[in-house]
Structure formats: structure tokens, C-alpha cells
Amino acid sequence: MPDKKRSAVPKTLEKRMPEPLAAEKAQAPDSIRAVPTRAGDAASPRPVDGQRQLAAFEAAMKLFHARNLKDARGLFTLASTGPQRDMAQRARLHVAMCDRRLEQAPVALGTAEDYYNYGVALLNARNVPAAVEHLEIAVRLAPGADHFCYALGLALALAGDLNGAYGNLKRAIELEPRNRIVARQDADIAHLAGQPPFAALLYPEKKAW
Secondary structure (H helix, E strand, O other): OOOOOOOOOOOOOOOOOOOOOOOOOOOOOOOOOOOOOOOOOOOOOOOOOHHHHHHHHHHHHHHHHOOOHHHHHHHHHHHOOOOOHHHHHHHHHHHHHHHHHHHHOOOOOOOHHHHHHHHHHHHHOOOHHHHHHHHHHHHHHOOOOHHHHHHHHHHHHHHOOHHHHHHHHHHHHHHOOOHHHHHHOOOOOHHHOOOOOHHHHHOOOOOOO
């Protein structure tokens, strides 16, 4: 789908985002889903096993530091249902912190970089629709940023929008040719590498395409 460094898109989404990606990236399995953002909101999350509890807590911490309090709260609530008591207690404390901060003020995103970093955090948490929305804003604000285009291309690929994914990946490679190598190694678009027009985009040296 880099630490403000200019390297690449996440690997499993803690991977390679073409630089400069913010240092920490949330990562949670596809099965992890956010839950209601207020204690009285409808359903309670089902208890999770230790592995999912850890994944949810780690992803929640990264979203929390990215100031995505609403989605972080949902994952903290999920982590609070797991078997590891210390982690569950820490998760409950973070739910309370999220509640206090959400009552004080909403998250404010202003710059293209803000939208990019927030979008990547959402992408790492597999909230693909919201990630696409924020990354599209980042690209509109800074159309010449290759890592923004790459991240949006990855998000659109995960969303099933192959035309949009191709267009943004092509633009990212035009802006920074090394993104072609990054894309070849990207597990999240590996399934597209053999399909036209992605094959020609990623492997132009193979005249057979």
C-alpha cells in the first residue's frame, strides 16, 4: 500500500510506502474491524484471541498517535476483549483517553502531508474506503508528490478500482522511476503484475508484453 524518508510503500502495509512515509504504520489483519465509537453505540465487540488482540492494540496505538481517535477507539475496544489482561486494561484506559479527546475537539487535517499520513494509517488498518478518500485529497493538494500517488494507487488496487490504481501508479513511476522497483516488490499489488496493463507498466523491458 516510509518514515518521512523517501523510500517506499509498506510491505504488508507496514511496508514500503514510497518515501517519505511517516515512521510508524498501523497494521492489522483483514479480520480486524473497528467497533462503535461510543460505549452506548449499538453492538459490543465479540471477544478475540491473543493474536488478534495484539494486532488490534498495535494498530490502535498507531492510529492514536496519528490522531485518528475515532478508529483508534474502535480497535482499542476490540483489544479490550482479548485474553491478555494487562493489554486489555491498557486498551480500556486508551478508550477513555480517546473519549475525552473526542469530546474536546475533532481531528484537524490541514496539509497534504496530514491527509497522506492519515490515509496511510487508515490503509494499514485496512479501512480502505476511508484511506482512498484521504489519499485522494492529499493527491489533489500535492499532485507532484510521487509517494502520494503511489499510496493512492495501492489503496485503489485494494479497493478494486484497477483503472484508478493503474493511473496513479503510472503517475508515481513517471514522477519517480524507482517506484517501479518498489511496485514489483509490493505484496499488495503482486496479483496485478501479470495482468495488462500492469505487466507493461512494471516490466517494460519484457518486449513480449
